[in-house]
Amino acid sequence: MSVQTYGNTDLIAEDIEGYLVQHQHKSLLRFITCGSVDDGKSTLIGRLLYDSKMIFEDQMAALEADSKKVGTQGDDIDFALLVDGLAAEREQGITIDVAYRFFSTDRRKFIVADTPGHEQYTRNMVTGASTADLAVILIDARKGVLTQTRRHSFLVSLLGIPQVVLAVNKMDLVGWDQAIFDQIVADYRQFAAEIGLKDILAIPISGLKGDNIATASDQTPWYDGPTLMTHLETVEIGEDRMRTMPFRMPVQWVNRPNLDFRGFSGLISSGRVAPGDQIRVLPSGRTSTISRIVTLDGDLEEAVAGQSVTLTLEDEVDISRGDVIAVSDHPPEVADQFEINLVWMSEERLFPGRPYWMKIGAKLVSAQVTEIKHKVNVNTLEHLAGKALELNEIAVCNLSLDQAIPFEAYEADKDLGGFILIDRISNATVAAGMIKFALRRSSNIHWQATDVDKAARAAAKSQTGRVIWLTGLSGAGKSTIANLVEKRLHALGRHTYLLDGDNVRHGLNRDLGFTEEDRVENIRRVAEVSKLMVDAGLIVLTAFISPFRSERRMAREILSDGEFIEVYVQTPLAVAESRDVKGLYKKARAGELKNFTGVDSPYEEPENPELIVDTTTLSAVDAAERIVEWLESQG
Amino acid sequence: MQSETLSPSRLTHLQRLEAESIHIMREVAAEAERPVMMYSIGKDSAVMLHLAAKAFFPSRPPFPLLHVDTTWKFQAMYEMRAKMAEKLGMELIVHKNPEAEARGINPFDHGSALHTDMWKTEGLKQALEMNGFDAAFGGARRDEEKSRAKERVFSFRSANQRWDPKSQRPELWKLYNSRKAPGESIRVFPISNWTELDIWQYIHLEKIPIVPLYFAALRPVVERDGTLIMVDDDRMRLNPGEVPQMRKVRFRTLGCYPLSGAVESEAETLTAVIQEMLLTTTSERQGRMIDHDQAASMEKKKQEGYF
Known part of the structure; x- marks a missing residue:
């Protein structure tokens, strides 16, 4: 077998044009090397660069000088010196970061992510692995499958790298003994099967001597597989698979050079797209048709996964950065709660409940880990309980977002399933996450976009849809005031609807009692109904005790900015109790009513309501008038 | 590369690199407040300009070009600079360190180290600060030199423009974190993964003008x-x-x-x-x-x- 070189030098010399045409059609393979300093990882990469003629004379001269000065190979060339970059690393003799190397043969261009092997550098390995199509896992033939081999393999499987090469290195030091090789491979395959790694090729090599790297070794007549280089040149590239999936493109940038052009720029993450294709925009659910695929080189007839393009649509659709344009009849799911795998990358610990920025695709949302289900010991794969995550720890967690996003399971689509978490104060990237699945069944139901929208419905009524949310103790006068407000608005020609606590409990919420759980659900339903009514363009009045801040906040958050008007109907408990219009306080005090707000269940006062009406100084009529005035002043 | 993209059976390595660079440029344009593209007039810069034109077409690239001038460039480079700025219709900012100019810093009297430090290092810091640029595109490649092999695509600089190898952010998948505190800035290297041969092949294929x-x-x-x-x-x-x-x-x-x-x-x-x-x-x-x-x-x- 001949040595694969940087280029066919004869062809370069005789027919440079022919050579360039050949090299235009090279593909690109990204791979990662996993192993420790002692396994000879840097030596292997140095050898690949050397054998593909990527080292120039001046570099070679410097390498020879360095090898004599600080090398570990006596008078031989120390290939590891080629790849250990930063000054600090040279002194310590270890690789502490991810370094990217490039080499190229007649068939392919390669990008190698060279990452450290020690456990304290798990985050670096995860970073390098995130973009890799293939992993080369190095094993020292003298040592066999070690704890670190298992750790590296687990990370490779976690990051979803489809192809694995088991490079059993330093075979020269065990006398090229086939029995040793076979035993290591058998041990490894057994373990690999447990973690779901399937596509494995084992190669006996010597990085130092170059055996089975670019040239088939005459020391291994018992091995009839390809050399490492041949395998790298011919193995299937994982990214090609994405073209066979349904079309998706996260929108990075809205392209508006002038009023006549509105395009959506992004990198197609999966599938293919052509003018005339029916598309759906997520999360809004709106549909349209692809009009053009615009590029500087002219419009395209088709574009595929991996290409950066600008799309225009037949209809005027509201699309912003972070939205996903997808094939209409097979859109991604939309959800706001997930089970995820999380790799913690920060020296500062993760605490569940703390909000972080989450970047997924081109979308930035607020997210919090609601629960650490279990941590994973990367060496033994044991599941451990934990309340917080430390640097380099890996866990299965539940994640909750402040809004629903389009997504795919990481396993199927890294672009729509892989994400990072960003600390809100330091802005550091603190975690890498992978979506396993959405936690709610409702995730499969898409919001059905309608052609007549909220703004159109409100405009037909010459008003702005809103919710006037009255909160306060029982007997504060919420229903009375709400009723008066509705009468006044009606007289002004406004379209309104009053949702009263008692009335709702007769129908929609008939199944609910007064436990804390049921009261939360009661308010959730009222909030959702209010939202639909606001969508219909109505001014909604609600009169519910709604005692908990978190539920009122939830109602505020499911509505758009400015739509939720919180009105605190303020009445001291003693005053409300003395009124006791329905005789409820009396019953509660007598123990006949459980969980009564103010008696044996708390009322959490609003912190920043839009309006406060104090019923000890205002009559119900004046309170209603004040609310109407405020509303009219808002337009 | 249109001929390549009509029903492609497989993307070539140059098509992949081009798409990646465009993706990076768009991320910065969408997230930075005041981006700028450093323009050195060399072949890597020529490729960067070409990629920027592609990334935002039919819009013009939404940022100006910045040339940190040492006054000692080749005449042919100054001619190319004028030609390209006019052709692309982009704003061109030329900055010359006034202190270096006043002191007449030159490679003959002051040596290459001081010359480079005053005109380039200091000049660049001044230009970025004066204009309030929070993201600057550069044409550095990882294959150029060993220490650059570890450079991130998004490289963070503290408020005093220093680079700290220990505080660089991990870059996973195609996700870049461009969030930063006021005063901090990023250098962005969209052609990090290109090699010298890739640059030459692309210039050849796309017929990009060079000095x-x-x-x-x-x-x-x-x-x-x-x-x-x-x-x-x-x-x-x-x-x-x-x-x-x-x-x-x-x-x-x-x-x-x-x-x-x-x-x-x-x-x-x-x-x-x-x-x-x-x-x-x-x-x-x-x-x-x-x-x-x-x-x-x-x-x-x-x-x-x-x-």
Whole structure:
């Protein structure tokens, strides 16, 4: 077998044009090397660069000088010196970061992510692995499958790298003994099967001597597989698979050079797209048709996964950065709660409940880990309980977002399933996450976009849809005031609807009692109904005790900015109790009513309501008038 | 690359690199408040301009170009700069460090280290601060030098423009975190994953205009310590008895003319240049004299703010 070189030098010399045409059609393979300093990882990469003629004379001269000065190979060339970059690393003799190397043969261009092997550098390995199509896992033939081999393999499987090469290195030091090789491979395959790694090729090599790297070794007549280089040149590239999936493109940038052009720029993450294709925009659910695929080189007839393009649509659709344009009849799911795998990358610990920025695709949302289900010991794969995550720890967690996003399971689509978490104060990237699945069944139901929208419905009524949310103790006068407000608005020609606590409990919420759980659900339903009514363009009045801040906040958050008007109907408990219009306080005090707000269940006062009406100084009529005035002043 | 993209059975490595670079440029345009593209007039810059035009078409790239001028570039470079700015219709900001100008800093009296530090390192810091740029595109590649192999695509600089190798953010998948505190900035390297050969092939394929100094021609040069220096104007100091000779040379990298070494060559066309590059046996940066000043010099310069 001949040595694969940087280029066919004869062809370069005789027919440079022919050579360039050949090299235009090279593909690109990204791979990662996993192993420790002692396994000879840097030596292997140095050898690949050397054998593909990527080292120039001046570099070679410097390498020879360095090898004599600080090398570990006596008078031989120390290939590891080629790849250990930063000054600090040279002194310590270890690789502490991810370094990217490039080499190229007649068939392919390669990008190698060279990452450290020690456990304290798990985050670096995860970073390098995130973009890799293939992993080369190095094993020292003298040592066999070690704890670190298992750790590296687990990370490779976690990051979803489809192809694995088991490079059993330093075979020269065990006398090229086939029995040793076979035993290591058998041990490894057994373990690999447990973690779901399937596509494995084992190669006996010597990085130092170059055996089975670019040239088939005459020391291994018992091995009839390809050399490492041949395998790298011919193995299937994982990214090609994405073209066979349904079309998706996260929108990075809205392209508006002038009023006549509105395009959506992004990198197609999966599938293919052509003018005339029916598309759906997520999360809004709106549909349209692809009009053009615009590029500087002219419009395209088709574009595929991996290409950066600008799309225009037949209809005027509201699309912003972070939205996903997808094939209409097979859109991604939309959800706001997930089970995820999380790799913690920060020296500062993760605490569940703390909000972080989450970047997924081109979308930035607020997210919090609601629960650490279990941590994973990367060496033994044991599941451990934990309340917080430390640097380099890996866990299965539940994640909750402040809004629903389009997504795919990481396993199927890294672009729509892989994400990072960003600390809100330091802005550091603190975690890498992978979506396993959405936690709610409702995730499969898409919001059905309608052609007549909220703004159109409100405009037909010459008003702005809103919710006037009255909160306060029982007997504060919420229903009375709400009723008066509705009468006044009606007289002004406004379209309104009053949702009263008692009335709702007769129908929609008939199944609910007064436990804390049921009261939360009661308010959730009222909030959702209010939202639909606001969508219909109505001014909604609600009169519910709604005692908990978190539920009122939830109602505020499911509505758009400015739509939720919180009105605190303020009445001291003693005053409300003395009124006791329905005789409820009396019953509660007598123990006949459980969980009564103010008696044996708390009322959490609003912190920043839009309006406060104090019923000890205002009559119900004046309170209603004040609310109407405020509303009219808002337009 | 249109011919390649019509029903492609498989994307080529150049198509992948192009798509990745465009993706990076769009991320910055969408997230940074005041981005700028550093323009050095060399071949890597030419590719960057071309990619920017593609990334935002039919819009113009939504940022200006910045040339940190040392006043010692080749005349042919200044001509190219004027031509490209006009062709692309982008705003061009030229910054010259006023202190270096006042003190007449030049490579002859002050040496390459001080010259580079004052004009380039300091000049760049000034230009970024004066204009309030929070993201600056640069054309550095990871294959150029060992310390750059570990450079992130998004490289963070503290408020005083320093680079701290320990505080760089991990970059996973295609996700770049561009969030930063006021005063902090990012250098963004969209062509990080391109090699020198990729750059040349792309220039060839896309017919991108480059400065003619990359092609061999008869030029007046003097030989000093084995390096050929072109006498580009009458500021060139000649040693006693030194007479410029006309030799057929070209440049593999371009910078300040007294600091750029030429190589003897017959390559007058782009394909001939690529041919020569492929058959050559010395690496690209050898002609660039600032690297030879001290060991691990690029890493040190980067920490000080030079790129």
